[in-house]
Amino acid sequence: MNDLTWMNLAAHEAARGLPYKTFENPRVGAVLVKKNKIIATGYHAEFGKEHAEINAFNHVKDKNQVLGATLYVTLEPCASRGKVGSCAETIKGWGLHRVVIGKKDPNPTNNSKGIKILKAAGLIVDVLNTTEYQLINPAFDFFFNKQLPYVQLKLVTSQNGLVTKIVGEQTKLTDYLADVDVHKERASKSAIMIGSETMLIDHPKLTVRYIDINHRQPMKIVIDRRGRLRDTDFNFSDNWLIYTENINFANQCAYAKLVSDGLKGVLIDLAKQHIQSVMVEGGPSLIYSFLKQNLWQEMLIYTTNKILPEGGLKGISFNQKPQKQLYVGNAVKKIYVNNQGRV
Numbered sequence: 001m002n003d004l005t006w007m008n009l010a011a012h013e014a015a016r017g018l019p020y021k022t023f024e025n026p027r028v029g030a031v032l033v034k035k036n037k038i039i040a041t042g043y044h045a046e047f048g049k050e051h052a053e054i055n056a057f058n059h060v061k062d063k064n065q066v067l068g069a070t071l072y073v074t075l076e077p078c079a080s081r082g083k084v085g086s087c088a089e090t091i092k093g094w095g096l097h098r099v100v101i102g103k104k105d106p107n108p109t110n111n112s113k114g115i116k117i118l119k120a121a122g123l124i125v126d127v128l129n130t131t132e133y134q135l136i137n138p139a140f141d142f143f144f145n146k147q148l149p150y151v152q153l154k155l156v157t158s159q160n161g162l163v164t165k166i167v168g169e170q171t172k173l174t175d176y177l178a179d180v181d182v183h184k185e186r187a188s189k190s191a192i193m194i195g196s197e198t199m200l201i202d203h204p205k206l207t208v209r210y211i212d213i214n215h216r217q218p219m220k221i222v223i224d225r226r227g228r229l230r231d232t233d234f235n236f237s238d239n240w241l242i243y244t245e246n247i248n249f250a251n252q253c254a255y256a257k258l259v260s261d262g263l264k265g266v267l268i269d270l271a272k273q274h275i276q277s278v279m280v281e282g283g284p285s286l287i288y289s290f291l292k293q294n295l296w297q298e299m300l301i302y303t304t305n306k307i308l309p310e311g312g313l314k315g316i317s318f319n320q321k322p323q324k325q326l327y328v329g330n331a332v333k334k335i336y337v338n339n340q341g342r343v
């Protein structure tokens with residue numbers, strides 16, 4: 001077994017973390033190895049809980065086994081104290097011989113700093129930088145590399161490509177199991193975004209409620225260029241943010257924010273508020289705008305088994321081949337990846 005094989009095992013561990021549980025944290029895996037044998041494995045399972053390296057160490061019954069061992073970890077151990085304390089500072093007390101790292105942490109609070117701590121403690125540190133575990137945290141990587149939120153578009157259609165039965169109304173298309181999947185997607189995002197027309201017609205909740213979560217609810221964002229929400233009686237609270245170009249609305253509503261440079265300006269502003277990822281849940285007009293301006297990284301289309309009469313609101317036409325497709329409840333979920341819009 002060589003470094004790459006052990007690191008692949010650590011990457012498999014990382015993939016045991018579920019994005020709807022790790023939330024804004026990266027999925028990370030770790031393997032402790034001594035004399036070509038595994039001592040323990042671990043992964044980061046939940047936002048705010050122990051990191052992968054610590055979990056691996058906690059799985060070792062006789063801690064003497066760790067003396068002189070090698071730690072394989074997919075991401076550079078954190079340097080900052082964060083929510084659980086610095087892993088690099090903890091690791092240096094274990095008596096390891098060597099630490100092998102999949103890639104450096106793109107988060108500037110940790111970048112190269114974890115490696116520095118380990119090296120200063122006399123450990124041998126190697127960074128492999130191979131590609132297979134670069135793709136495991138697309139939103140985390142995109143946010144820290146581009147200083148913009150990762151944009152995931154999502155639309156639900158009938159089998160014949162419509163998003164509503166009647167223009168100007170809402171139509172529920174997904175069944176319970178598909179909703180659970182949608183809510184897992186929501187739970188992994190910092191924010192959910194919709195267009196003003198969807199807000200006015202659907203009055204959506206935009207919460208995660210089909211699954212339990214132990215982290216915060218995503219922020220709710222409405223794009224309301226003209227300020228059509230100005231004279232409505234929506235009960236906005238701190239978790240809502242409305243981007244508008246209507247100065248009167250922005251002055252009058254505590255939750256409305258003036259933005260003048262379009263969707264890109266919105267994304268830049270969200271990044272400043274540490275919004276790492278956004279799920280744009282429609283409607284089709286807003287989704288088209290993100291596609292046209294190439295401001296997206298991933299798109300989910302759930303095509304349900306329902307057939308709606310012609311005359312309803314049309315979804316989008318999109319010719320790219322999906323990277324993946326799977327069945328969830330009454331829908332086929334197609335996942336599209338924008339190769340020109342990634343890191």
Ligand SMILES: NC(=O)C1=CN([C@@H]2O[C@H](COP(=O)(O)OP(=O)(O)OC[C@H]3O[C@@H](n4cnc5c(N)ncnc54)[C@H](OP(=O)(O)O)[C@@H]3O)[C@@H](O)[C@H]2O)C=CC1
Nearest residue numbers: 155156163170195196197198225226282283284285286289
């Ligand atoms: N099946 C599904 O998955 C979904 C269905 N729906 C349904 O879709 C319908 C609403 O969808 P739709 O009519 O497409 O409207 P949207 O919800 O997409 O809202 C449209 C508004 O968004 C704003 N907007 C769009 N593009 C831009 C841009 N480039 N820059 C700034 N603002 C922009 C505009 O505001 P302004 O006019 O002020 O400029 C526009 O009027 C509803 O019936 C709803 O029930 C909605 C979501 C999902």
Ligand SMILES: Nc1c(N[C@@H]2O[C@H](COP(=O)(O)O)[C@@H](O)[C@H]2O)[nH]c(=O)[nH]c1=O
Nearest residue numbers: 156172173174182202204205206207281
């Ligand atoms: N119609 C439709 C969806 N529509 C999207 O979900 C929003 C409703 O969110 P909420 O109020 O939290 O349930 C709605 O405004 C629109 O953005 N989503 C789906 O998963 N399945 C569906 O059939």
Ligand SMILES: [Zn+2]
Nearest residue numbers: 051077078087
């Ligand atoms: Zn850590």
